[in-house]
Amino acid sequence: MSSSWRKEISALFVKEVQSELRGRSGLLNSLLFSLVTVVAVSLATFGHSISATFAAGMIWVALLFASSVALPRCFTLEEEQGTGDLLRLLARPHAVFWGKALYNLLLIFLVALVLGGLFLALVEIRGDRPVIPWLFLLSLLGAAGALAGAVTLCGALVAQAANRATLAGTISLPLLLPVLFLGVNGTRAGLGDGVLETGLTASIGLLCYGVASLAIGPYLFAAVWKH
Amino acid sequence: MSSSWRKEISALFVKEVQSELRGRSGLLNSLLFSLVTVVAVSLATFGHSISATFAAGMIWVALLFASSVALPRCFTLEEEQGTGDLLRLLARPHAVFWGKALYNLLLIFLVALVLGGLFLALVEIRGDRPVIPWLFLLSLLGAAGALAGAVTLCGALVAQAANRATLAGTISLPLLLPVLFLGVNGTRAGLGDGVLETGLTASIGLLCYGVASLAIGPYLFAAVWKH
Amino acid sequence: MLGAEGLGKRYGPRWLFRDLRFTLERGDSLIVAGENGSGKSTLLKLLAGLVSPSEGTISLPTGDARTSLGYSALDLNVYPHLTAIEHLLLASRLRGCEPQVQPLLERVSLTRAANQRIGEFSTGMRARLKLAIAIQAAPKALLLDEPSASLDQAGRELAEEIIKDQRERGACVIATNDKAEWRLGTHVLELA
Amino acid sequence: MLGAEGLGKRYGPRWLFRDLRFTLERGDSLIVAGENGSGKSTLLKLLAGLVSPSEGTISLPTGDARTSLGYSALDLNVYPHLTAIEHLLLASRLRGCEPQVQPLLERVSLTRAANQRIGEFSTGMRARLKLAIAIQAAPKALLLDEPSASLDQAGRELAEEIIKDQRERGACVIATNDKAEWRLGTHVLELA
Amino acid sequence: MGGATAWGFTAPPAKGFPRPDLARIIFFHLPCAIGSTLFLTFAAYASLRYLLDKKGDWDVRASSAMEMGLVLSILTLLTGMLFARVQWGAWWDWQEVRMTSFLLVFLIVAAYFALRSSFGDRTKGAQVSAIYVMAALLPCFLLIFVAPRLPQFQSLHPDVIGKGGFDPTYNSIFLSTLTLVVIGCVWIYRLRVRAGKLEIDLENLSAKLADRNRPSAPRVVEPVPLSPER
Numbered sequence A, B: 001m002s003s004s005w006r007k008e009i010s011a012l013f014v015k016e017v018q019s020e021l022r023g024r025s026g027l028l029n030s031l032l033f034s035l036v037t038v039v040a041v042s043l044a045t046f047g048h049s050i051s052a053t054f055a056a057g058m059i060w061v062a063l064l065f066a067s068s069v070a071l072p073r074c075f076t077l078e079e080e081q082g083t084g085d086l087l088r089l090l091a092r093p094h095a096v097f098w099g100k101a102l103y104n105l106l107l108i109f110l111v112a113l114v115l116g117g118l119f120l121a122l123v124e125i126r127g128d129r130p131v132i133p134w135l136f137l138l139s140l141l142g143a144a145g146a147l148a149g150a151v152t153l154c155g156a157l158v159a160q161a162a163n164r165a166t167l168a169g170t171i172s173l174p175l176l177l178p179v180l181f182l183g184v185n186g187t188r189a190g191l192g193d194g195v196l197e198t199g200l201t202a203s204i205g206l207l208c209y210g211v212a213s214l215a216i217g218p219y220l221f222a223a224v225w226k227h
Numbered sequence C, D: 001m002l003g004a005e006g007l008g009k010r011y012g013p014r015w016l017f018r019d020l021r022f023t024l025e026r027g028d029s030l031i032v033a034g035e036n037g038s039g040k041s042t043l044l045k046l047l048a049g050l051v052s053p054s055e056g057t058i059s060l061p062t063g064d065a066r067t068s069l070g071y072s073a074l075d076l077n078v079y080p081h082l083t084a085i086e087h088l089l090l091a092s093r094l095r096g097c098e099p100q101v102q103p104l105l106e107r108v109s110l111t112r113a114a115n116q117r118i119g120e121f122s123t124g125m126r127a128r129l130k131l132a133i134a135i136q137a138a139p140k141a142l143l144l145d146e147p148s149a150s151l152d153q154a155g156r157e158l159a160e161e162i163i164k165d166q167r168e169r170g171a172c173v174i175a176t177n178d179k180a181e182w183r184l185g186t187h188v189l190e191l192a
Numbered sequence E: 001m002g003g004a005t006a007w008g009f010t011a012p013p014a015k016g017f018p019r020p021d022l023a024r025i026i027f028f029h030l031p032c033a034i035g036s037t038l039f040l041t042f043a044a045y046a047s048l049r050y051l052l053d054k055k056g057d058w059d060v061r062a063s064s065a066m067e068m069g070l071v072l073s074i075l076t077l078l079t080g081m082l083f084a085r086v087q088w089g090a091w092w093d094w095q096e097v098r099m100t101s102f103l104l105v106f107l108i109v110a111a112y113f114a115l116r117s118s119f120g121d122r123t124k125g126a127q128v129s130a131i132y133v134m135a136a137l138l139p140c141f142l143l144i145f146v147a148p149r150l151p152q153f154q155s156l157h158p159d160v161i162g163k164g165g166f167d168p169t170y171n172s173i174f175l176s177t178l179t180l181v182v183i184g185c186v187w188i189y190r191l192r193v194r195a196g197k198l199e200i201d202l203e204n205l206s207a208k209l210a211d212r213n214r215p216s217a218p219r220v221v222e223p224v225p226l227s228p229e230r
Ligand code: HEM
Pocket: E026, E029, E030, E033, E034, E076, E077, E078, E079, E080, E081, E082, E083, E084, E085, E087, E098, E099, E100, E102, E103, E144, E157, E158, E159, E160, E161, E162
């Protein structure tokens, strides 16, 4: 990646973070947000020792929530504020996609980390095997990557296809479902259920999905971004 | 309620529905979110049946998340589009609150119905008794009422902040979690676990909470709406 | 009819203006002038009740502010997904006044675009729609913030006519950056 | 330098304009005039690449459009939660040009508000910031849509100066509703 | 405070706790819990007053009270967790309603500051957060008073007062730490309110100064002569 691309992408990323972290304690807000998300999920499982598979499902529900909060930051906000044109004038589509995807990656990964840590510490997880930390972490990283890619792309489609909402919906569903399928499998293996190899394959599949969607995303995006 | 209030509220309600149908994708996004959630849960519980209590917890978490993403949008959008001032000029605050809250009520009730239906269809639920449809429905209605009132108010509070998306989650989730304490009891009774009377009381309590927050909401709202 | 008494507004430590006092009667038209950022729009928003004063009081025409005040400004936005007709209907239902859709649209020459979504309007067409909404309820006081910005020749004449009509019905406050518009006023208030 | 060949744009069945052709050289300044809704802004957006033409072609100055074109319009929005400085920095990093924050802010007289969020700017201040962003990279072609709307006397003089400077550097296209601005152009294109 | 702590150590180990000698932490745990509830309630009152008369003072009181509430609820959680560690052997237990529900109270209070700090404009932030407190009061009370007593949740939490109270030494030590904690907090609270008010005064003062430096443009409203074109 040439330095000009790096500069552009980081400028856009910084812009997203600045808008989010405005105010005296922006970072605190984001942390509190992840904490609240986690508590909401843990409450539903409170008291019971739960199976690793189920824990994986819960973690994924929370991750989906975090991504659907990140979603509007992507592109719908630009169109609603009317700042989309400014961005179109100033930035190349690839940089725009990457800047937004990185921001989404950060938010989802933050939630994933807080969530994963707290789940391990606080919820009694009953798996066939003990927890495999690196696999768990790997699956969370893969999750953040894949979700960020998928969500950014969906966001772009939804924003552009403003009056074709159903179309956007039908597009984003097939994008998200494989992520979910791979993700739950990877995470549950990390937490100690299921076959380890399947989990590893799933996590790696997830990472690949993330990398692929982040690699193809910009091209698809470029096609819808400029009218 | 005098006819002028009715006319104002219905005018605002119609406006929300019109905008939604012409390309605001709030409803679609939250339906998508609940669908994906159900898929996540059914993947996580694949082959196993889950207890009615768990199912109720999951439904509630999904509803909480869906509502804290979708419902605040009715106010944040006004500020993003810059149409807040127009509304302030034309409408009385109580009418605004009611119009938006009604629309949100409808939205979240639809989401609750879809979510509940999908859960019943896709996840194998194991309860002490068979499912009691009317109680289940009643508890969902109560849920919609309680969530709509509180989240609409929260949306009005965060509308002008830079980090409104995460902030809406941060402030509305803790306020709603006590509601979850109540609500889960109703839903699980509806799904066939726990004592029926407790469930009925809980659902009615929930409805009362909803009615109360819809009744007090406008007064609190009036204080932020006009500067 | 419309007045201010010791009116002041500040943001943080900075006062935009202080100790403003004026009373407008029927037939009066007040021009608010001043540099960019001097507080013209803020004064109009104060009068419209969109911003609260830091000190002083405002006296409004009797009656519900939603019908007795009309307000149109360059930075007031309308709903991009609704049409012109839907805007007028929404406004009339909310204020409880006659919709008068056809006459108003004709007056601001928008009949052809009546069923177009506002998101597809040009800036001038949007300005016309905002004028139509502002005068829909025949307000006693009309507040116009840069009425002629983005209007073409015919539009400027229309705005002038609307102001003249307004002065027969009540008072008018016009914030403007254009000296040529001073002729529309009977009084001038220059903010520094 | 900047030109159009058989350019046409239509929305649905309605043609806004067809078969436009012009070539602007250094020193040229084209005034685009016409009624509200006649397609002035659409033409500028076509030239800026924000809207795609229905027929015909556009020839742009050589080089990356992000630095060789400057565009500022009444209906272009800026980020309400960023400050003026942050906007200029963002723009310069994206275009890979010198930020020139201080000189630009001084030129458009925004030094005092440099660290204020744009959401707190007045319309005129926002117009000034947009001008600053448009000329930041010393573009070969400058597209201004209603440059003087919402600017005060000093601001209008500033806009005039910017246009004069631009004509020394390249070409300029100005869409306007104000006949008084015709004197800023060397050519006039009237859309019907 | 120190004296009371020392006194606390002379108290006999309490009956009915798994580790009776370490039960003395109750002397701080409970006052903190009570104190945070009191400050929360007062904050709601102050917010109501602020909404009614729009005086900056009441906003300062409300936010200071919320700050105290935040600190005290953190202390309650910490002493509680310590308590849980020594008595039950685990730092946290989701099954224990009181713990969970108080955690939610803490989150609600923390969210207040998240909300407040998200507004650059002081009055906007004040209004919004005042309304938030009003809206949060009911859920907080539900969490503190109602949720722990619902029959369907089993609570490991001792309900000593409900079951006839401590023995007399406990009562007196407890009462004295309670008064000490409350007095201490009120003292800190008043300092905080003074500081907050001074901050506002400072801003007003600089507004006055700024005003003095302004060229006092006489804002006379003058009739304009109609221009020749007309
Ligand atoms: C983080 C964990 C904890 C939290 C958040 C917490 C919270 C509270 C609260 C809010 C109260 C006041 C109840 C009221 O006013 O009705 C209270 C009372 C009390 N707590 Fe805790 N607590 C925790 C852990 C513990 C533990 C582990 C013990 C001891 C085993 C304990 C012992 C007590 C006692 C003895 C009382 C007085 C109860 C009464 O008679 O009302 N707490 N706690």
